[in-house]
Each structure stands twice: as structure tokens, then as C-alpha cells.
Amino acid sequence: MWVKILLKLLLLTMFIGSACAFETLTKDNFAEPVIEPKLKDYYMSGEQISFNFTILPKTDEDAKLIGGTSGNPRLYEFNTSLDSSTITVMVSYTSGGGATKKGDNYLAVDVYGPEGGVSKINVKISGVVPSISIRVSEIVALAVDIQDAEENAIRPVKIKVINENAFSKDISELEEKYKHLVGKVDELENKGVSVSDLRVKLKNAKEKIDEGKSYYSSKKYLDADKSLSSAEDLLNKAEMLIEEKKISFLIDETKNKLNEMFTKMAEFEVIVNNLKSKGEPTLEYETKLATYKQYYLNLNTKIESAEDYLNKGLYDEAKIKAEEVNKKANQYISEIESIIASLQQKTPTQAQGTFGTNFFEGFTEWLNKNRDKLITYGGGAVGLLIVVFVVYKGVKRYMKRRKWDELK
Known part of the structure; x- marks a missing residue:
């Protein structure tokens, strides 16, 4: 019994739904709306505006569709963004007669469909152009929503507003x-x-x-x-x-710092190898050197990440990463320079003294042993050039010292 009651209710609901549903309207069911007077290119905030908007069916058949039926109206909703607004809607039917309804910024109107259908729907809008916060803004002076119709079956009326x-x-x-x-x-x-x-x-x-x-x-x-x-x-x-460009410059500057760090490590390693060849204890310094080499590799990876961020337009991330590497590179350079200085003070003869035969023999041996490392740390030929630069600096110091010794 309950099943039969539920089935009857379901059928009744379906019947009522089909009775209330209308054929879906599109823009093709309407003629081009008539706007009088013609709207201006723009309006100033606070300006008074008034216009008539007439909705017309495209054909006689459409006139019978755009309304509802004689006993079941189709709902039309009108709204505006104007301040202090008034909306007046007058519906005229083909068979004669009609209806008028008035509201402010929103108005809902039932449009019926007697024999012959709807002749026209005239909408009169008046109000004050609202204030805006930007230079130019487009606002909706009139929008029309229709029951069982596609969105914007009737295009909204928009006006441009100016804020001097x-x-x-x-x-x-x-x-x-x-x-x-x-x-x-x-x-x-x-x-x-x-x-x-x-x-x-x-x-x-x-x-x-x-x-x-x-x-x-x-x-x-x-x-x-x-x-x-x-x-x-x-x-x-x-x-x-x-x-x-600022971040790119920072990255280039940081790369130069890393090259400087590499140069200092090379100088440090030459001194350590030279001391080792003299039989001096160097384990502590070799351990420190290995640590700085790892630091150097880590910083190179990070600066590559900074470049990747920059290429992807992630400027904040690129800047943070480059500044971090720059700061660390400066710190390590300072530390290595301090170690080199202490070694030179500790063993002036071996560490900073005559860059003669022993130095160059030691350096040549070190270069041959560490060629692969140089390529890893310095980027191929660039790394070798850096080391050549270290040799050049050593030669200059040696020649200056030799000249001074001769003068004495």
C-alpha cells in the first residue's frame, strides 16, 4: 500500500514539474532590444541617468514562447547597480491589455502568455551613477534574468563610469x-x-x-x-x-666569490703539500681542506639552484639562495685566509719563502695528482686557469722576495 502511495506521489510530482517547465529561451528568440535615448560613451560618478529598454520577440512564434501561459506565468527578474534607482516594467500582450509593475533596484515580474503571446516588454530605468574607486569601471545599468532561459538570453546593459x-x-x-x-x-x-x-x-x-x-x-x-x-x-x-638583473648580478658576483674560494683552497693545498714534503705534520690541515672542498661543492649546488629559480621567475627564492651562498663563501674565504696566514707565520721559510725549485716541483706533482679534482671544482679549463693564476701570484711573490734578497 505504501509503495502505491509513493508511486502516485512521484507521478504527481513529475506531472507538476512538467506543467511548470517552459521551452528554454535563447537570444535567438528575441529581436535586438531598443534603448532610448542612446547611451553615452561614459558617465561621471554622481550623474543622473534615465533610459527606456524595450524587449521584443523576434517572430510571431517567439511572441508565444517568451511568456508563460494564460494560467502559468514565466518569471522575469530585473536588477540594476544604479544608486537611488527606480525600475518600471510594462508588459504588453498581442491580444491587448498588459500589466505594469514598479520597484527599486530589483523587480520580479510574472509574464503570462495569452493567445497571441507577448507584444513587448518595456523597462524604464532611472537612477544615479554610483561612485567607483578606480579610474574607469563598467557597471550593469540593467540585467534581465528569465525563467527557463540561457544565461544572458538578453544581454545586460552596461555603462562605463569615470572617477576623475x-x-x-x-x-x-x-x-x-x-x-x-x-x-x-x-x-x-x-x-x-x-x-x-x-x-x-x-x-x-x-x-x-x-x-x-x-x-x-x-x-x-x-x-x-x-x-x-x-x-x-x-x-x-x-x-x-x-x-x-639585480639577482642575476648577485649570482654572478657570488660565482666570482666561489672562484675566489677555489683559488684560496688551491693555495692552501699547495702550502700543505709543500709542508708535507718537508716532513711536517699536516693531518689537521688536510682534514680542514677536505671540509672546505665539501663546502665548496655544496655552495656550487646551491648557486645552481639559485640560477634555476631565477630562470623560472622565482625571484624571491633565487635572491635568498644567492645571498646565502654569498655570505657563506665570504665566511669560508676569510677562514682559509686566516689558516694560510697562520701557516706562513708558523713556517715562514717553507710556506711563504723562496718559491723556488721545491715549490714548483711540489706544485707540478700536486697539479698532476689533482687534475680531475680541478675539473670537478672549477669547471674544466676554467679550473686550470684559476690554478695557473695561483702559480702566477706565487711567482710574483717569489720574484719580489728574490729581488729584495739580492738588494740586501
Whole structure:
């Protein structure tokens, strides 16, 4: 028995649903709406606005579809973003007669479908253009939602709103940003960074700012907004490029620090090997050297990560990683220099003294043993060049000392 009752209820529900459902309307069921008077290109905040909007069926058949039935209306909803607004809707039927309804910013109207259907739906809108916070904004002066219809079967009426104060404020801010970025570019150029592409972007941005100011003075607000938007885009791109170049410079600077660290390690190792060949105890220093080599490899991996971040546009991560490596490289260089200095004080003759036959024999032997390490640490030929530079420095010190000894 309960099953039969449930089945009857289900059938009743389906019957009621099918009775309430209408054929789905699309934009093709409506003629082009008529707007009178013609809307302006833009309106100022606080300006009064009033217009008529007439909805028309495209054909006689559509006139019978866009409403409901004589006993079952189709719901039309009207709304506006205007302040202090009034909406008045007048529905006219083909067979004569109709209905009028009035509301403020929202109005729901039942549209029936007597014989012959709907002739037209006239909507009168009046209100005040609202305030906006940006230069130009588009607001909905009238939107129409229809029961059982595709979205925007009737296109919403939109108007552009102008905020004069926002124009003057934005122009001042853009000029300040331009000056600030020019200063940043000057700083980069003084460091030896190529900035020609930045100069071009900033020049173009300045031209757009000046163009926007000119349009604004002539009350050509939409043209002014377009120019100022272009200036904003150019300045934002310049700002990103400046940051990219700053971090790229930091990474290059850090790589130079790592090269310096490698040079110091090579110098340290030459001294240790020289002492070892003299029979001096060097285990403590060999252990320290091995530790610094591992530090060096770790820092190289991190600077590669910084470059990868930069290439992917992750500027904050790249900067943090590069600064970390730079700081550590400086610390290790200072520590190695301190160890070298202590060794030179401890064993002046062997460590810093005559860079003669013993030194070069020791260095040649060390170079042959460590060629693979040099390639790992210094990047192939670059690593070898660094070590050659160490030799060059050693030769200079040796020649200076020899010349001094001869003078004595």
C-alpha cells in the first residue's frame, strides 16, 4: 500500500514539474532590444541617468514562447547597480491589455502568455551613477534574468563610469614610480650591468604617461585610461626586469666569490703539500681542506639552484639562495685566509719563502695528482686557469722576495 502511495506521489510530482517547465529561451528568440535615448560613451560618478529598454520577440512564434501561459506565468527578474534607482516594467500582450509593475533596484515580474503571446516588454530605468574607486569601471545599468532561459538570453546593459580623482592620483603615482625605477636602473648601470633594454621600456612608459596626461586634460577619459594602462604595464615589466638583473648580478658576483674560494683552497693545498714534503705534520690541515672542498661543492649546488629559480621567475627564492651562498663563501674565504696566514707565520721559510725549485716541483706533482679534482671544482679549463693564476701570484711573490734578497 505504501509503495502505491509513493508511486502516485512521484507521478504527481513529475506531472507538476512538467506543467511548470517552459521551452528554454535563447537570444535567438528575441529581436535586438531598443534603448532610448542612446547611451553615452561614459558617465561621471554622481550623474543622473534615465533610459527606456524595450524587449521584443523576434517572430510571431517567439511572441508565444517568451511568456508563460494564460494560467502559468514565466518569471522575469530585473536588477540594476544604479544608486537611488527606480525600475518600471510594462508588459504588453498581442491580444491587448498588459500589466505594469514598479520597484527599486530589483523587480520580479510574472509574464503570462495569452493567445497571441507577448507584444513587448518595456523597462524604464532611472537612477544615479554610483561612485567607483578606480579610474574607469563598467557597471550593469540593467540585467534581465528569465525563467527557463540561457544565461544572458538578453544581454545586460552596461555603462562605463569615470572617477576623475583617480586619474590625477594615478598619474602622480606613475610619475613617482617612473623616477624611482630610473634611479634603480642608474644603480645597476653603475655596477656595470647592461641596461639598454630597461632604458627603452622606461622611455616608452614616460611617453605613455605624458600621453595619458594630455588626454586627461582634454577630458578624453577613455583614451587617457588606455594610455595610462599601457604605462602601468611597461613600468611593471621594467620593475620585474630590474629585479631579474639585480639577482642575476648577485649570482654572478657570488660565482666570482666561489672562484675566489677555489683559488684560496688551491693555495692552501699547495702550502700543505709543500709542508708535507718537508716532513711536517699536516693531518689537521688536510682534514680542514677536505671540509672546505665539501663546502665548496655544496655552495656550487646551491648557486645552481639559485640560477634555476631565477630562470623560472622565482625571484624571491633565487635572491635568498644567492645571498646565502654569498655570505657563506665570504665566511669560508676569510677562514682559509686566516689558516694560510697562520701557516706562513708558523713556517715562514717553507710556506711563504723562496718559491723556488721545491715549490714548483711540489706544485707540478700536486697539479698532476689533482687534475680531475680541478675539473670537478672549477669547471674544466676554467679550473686550470684559476690554478695557473695561483702559480702566477706565487711567482710574483717569489720574484719580489728574490729581488729584495739580492738588494740586501
